[in-house]
Amino acid sequence: xxxxxxxxxxxxxxxxxxxxxxxxxxxxxxxxxxxxxxxxxxxxxxxxxxxxxxxxxxxxxxxxxxxxxxxxxxxxxxxxxxxxxxxxxxxxxxxxxxxxxxxxxxxxxxxxxxxxxxxxxxxxxxxxxxxxxxxxxxxxxxxxxxxxxxxxxxxxxxxxxxxxxxxxxxxxxxxxxxxxxxxxxxxxxxxxxxxxxxxxxxxxxxxxxxxxxxxxxxxxxxxxxxxxxxxxxxxxxxxxxxxxxxxxxxxxxxxxxxxxxxxxxxxxxxxxxxxxxxxxxxxxxxxxxxxxxxxxxxxxxxxxxxxxxxxxxxxxxxxxxxxxxxxxxxxxxxxxxxxxxxxxxxxxxxxxxxxxxxxxxxxxxxxxxxxxxxxxxxxxxxxxxxxxxxxxxxxxxxxxxxxxxxxxxxxxxxxxxxxxxxxxxxxxxxxxxxxxxxxxxxxxxxxxxxxxxxxxxxxxxxxxxxxxxxxxxxxxxxxxxxx
Numbered sequence: 001x002x003x004x005x006x007x008x009x010x011x012x013x014x015x016x017x018x019x020x021x022x023x024x025x026x027x028x029x030x031x032x033x034x035x036x037x038x039x040x041x042x043x044x045x046x047x048x049x050x051x052x053x054x055x056x057x058x059x060x061x062x063x064x065x066x067x068x069x070x071x072x073x074x075x076x077x078x079x080x081x082x083x084x085x086x087x088x089x090x091x092x093x094x095x096x097x098x099x100x101x102x103x104x105x106x107x108x109x110x111x112x113x114x115x116x117x118x119x120x121x122x123x124x125x126x127x128x129x130x131x132x133x134x135x136x137x138x139x140x141x142x143x144x145x146x147x148x149x150x151x152x153x154x155x156x157x158x159x160x161x162x163x164x165x166x167x168x169x170x171x172x173x174x175x176x177x178x179x180x181x182x183x184x185x186x187x188x189x190x191x192x193x194x195x196x197x198x199x200x201x202x203x204x205x206x207x208x209x210x211x212x213x214x215x216x217x218x219x220x221x222x223x224x225x226x227x228x229x230x231x232x233x234x235x236x237x238x239x240x241x242x243x244x245x246x247x248x249x250x251x252x253x254x255x256x257x258x259x260x261x262x263x264x265x266x267x268x269x270x271x272x273x274x275x276x277x278x279x280x281x282x283x284x285x286x287x288x289x290x291x292x293x294x295x296x297x298x299x300x301x302x303x304x305x306x307x308x309x310x311x312x313x314x315x316x317x318x319x320x321x322x323x324x325x326x327x328x329x330x331x332x333x334x335x336x337x338x339x340x341x342x343x344x345x346x347x348x349x350x351x352x353x354x355x356x357x358x359x360x361x362x363x364x365x366x367x368x369x370x371x372x373x374x375x376x377x378x379x380x381x382x383x384x385x386x387x388x389x390x391x392x393x394x395x396x397x398x399x400x401x402x403x404x405x406x407x408x409x410x411x412x413x414x415x416x417x418x419x420x421x422x423x424x425x426x427x428x429x430x431x432x433x434x435x436x437x438x439x440x441x442x443x444x445x446x447x448x449x450x451x452x453x454x455x456x457x458x459x460x461x462x463x464x465x466x467x468x469x470x471x472x473x474x475x476x477x478x479x480x481x482x483x
């Protein structure tokens with residue numbers, strides 16, 4: 001139920017990946033297999049109808065009982081086939097023989113897993129599309145909203161919130177593209193006992209008709225794929241786990257992409273920064289004043305878990321023989337957990353970005369907190385024309401240190417350090433900035449107007465606006481993905 005998993009509790013993915021969802025998918029896989037054989041003349045149409053009707057009654061099967069009985073065979077397909085066969089026999093005794101005919105347990109469980117994954121991703125993708133759309137609006141609205149860029153936790157140079165939001169959107173679109181590509185390629189599984197599909201040939205021969213075509217298996221795979229809505233693989237993939245590995249990578253990337261958004265929101269919503277806030281924060285059991293960034297917290301928690309789950313799924317690539325012992329079984333729970341965590345994170349990201357509160361005035365206050373030190377990169381470039389690059393850097397280092405040690409403003413500290421530097425060497429031969437004549441000894445090296453311009457952080461945003469515009473040229477996903 002998710003008592004200790006609020007990140008996915010109550011989400012659409014939680015229901016689709018639960019035991020009831022898996023049971024539904026297992027029954028769908030069995031029914032589709034019989035229909036596929038009937039379409040190729042390998043089973044009567046009446047048998048396909050009977051199996052499909054019986055499989056449409058999942059309430060007749062108890063997930064807990066199946067789980068306990070699964071211990072005998074190591075998977076839930078074996079007891080489910082026994083129960084489904086009995087249910088079909090009640091409807092049509094002659095059809096019971098066509099339940100699960102020619103398949104192995106891994107065929108059904110892998111196909112069911114792909115069905116579960118497809119259904120889960122069909123809810124995740126619209127949430128990612130909603131998130132990207134919300135971030136487009138935010139980036140456009142705050143294209144030119146200045147804020148402090150931060151590197152290694154410290155103020156670096158000015159940036160804009162629009163550029164940050166455009167970066168979040170880019171990651172979300174990347175995640176959407178990866179998941180959509182994986183979703184389109186999710187395949188059915190059908191190989192029989194060891195991947196040769198030999199049993200289907202044997203049953204076809206036993207019917208007494210003409211010898212089965214050598215490519216019977218390929219035709220059956222294609223028909224099975226059509227019946228399930230999944231892709232047709234080139235080969236049975238019992239121990240060729242590319243589909244699971246690709247999905248694992250896409251889920252880990254998606255969780256990490258949303259985790260980047262969450263990490264920034266968590267940092268910028270700290271009390272001492274206050275630049276962002278969730279639309280409706282969560283309360284505290286002890287402190288009435290708190291409005292915690294709960295959605296960002298849950299997304300961040302998911303981002304820390306999914307990569308580890310993906311590592312287990314990648315590890316299962318090293319599977320022995322034609323069907324493995326342990327490697328396949330190790331995938332089941334980590335894949336379900338990864339789907340749930342990523343699905344919950346996508347849901348929370350859509351809600352978070354739709355109601356995110358941006359506080360430009362706090363961004364400007366924080367941008368001014370260093371008294372101009374945030375633009376020292378610009379000042380180095382301007383002073384290089386007067387002193388050379390190495391000396392300009394030394395002057396700015398001296399000025400920055402004095403602002404902290406002597407509690408003086410940067411313009412005064414800079415003018416003092418610059419004049420000291422110019423006093424120690426002749427000015428002849430040094431190039432002057434184009435808008436300032438060479439300063440005589442004892443006069444300010446930079447005019448007051450020029451210094452004010454250089455110290456204005458909103459005038460040092462580089463190509464931020466153009467970069468936002470460029471990022472927003474990337475098209476949105478089709479509208480039909482937004483239910």
